[in-house]
Amino acid sequence: MKQKIFVYFVPAVLGFSLLGSGIASAHGFMGRGMGVVNNLTPEEIANRQTAMFENQAKLLGVSVETIKNGWAAGKSFQEIATENNITVEQLKEKMKTAHLEQMKTHMNALVSKGVITQAQADQRLSVVQTMLQNGKVKLLKGHGRITM
Numbered sequence: 001m002k003q004k005i006f007v008y009f010v011p012a013v014l015g016f017s018l019l020g021s022g023i024a025s026a027h028g029f030m031g032r033g034m035g036v037v038n039n040l041t042p043e044e045i046a047n048r049q050t051a052m053f054e055n056q057a058k059l060l061g062v063s064v065e066t067i068k069n070g071w072a073a074g075k076s077f078q079e080i081a082t083e084n085n086i087t088v089e090q091l092k093e094k095m096k097t098a099h100l101e102q103m104k105t106h107m108n109a110l111v112s113k114g115v116i117t118q119a120q121a122d123q124r125l126s127v128v129q130t131m132l133q134n135g136k137v138k139l140l141k142g143h144g145r146i147t148m
Contacts, residue, residue: 059094060084096132103128 040048056077057064062084070080081091107121116124 056080059098060086060091100125100129100132 053064053067053071057067060067060081062080066084067080070083075083078088078091081088086094103125107116107125110116111118111121
């Protein structure tokens, strides 16, 4: 059950890398069925889904077509990873690395905009890195939580 829940968090983790746009509505496609996506234009929906496919492909080191074909066939992200010889542990490590890189990008943006100081950014990155190493990062999306 934990592995299945883990898979549904990947789009959310990857979505944070998009800074301004995110993939907040991607869970409407992946986690909650094909429900109504509030106040998004068809272009925004397409852009977010495209970004999700691209981020997943990059994370796994596969083509975007591989991700699209798996998604269209109803396969989970973990199933697509497994079919491409990526274990759950490898996927977790890839996600941890991606999460840390996203945090660095976010912290740099906050520092450059004057929202926080470099010292605050460094401290926050240190905290997140420790949490990742200790398996205490909880990602929330859809219907539950997972600890990495």
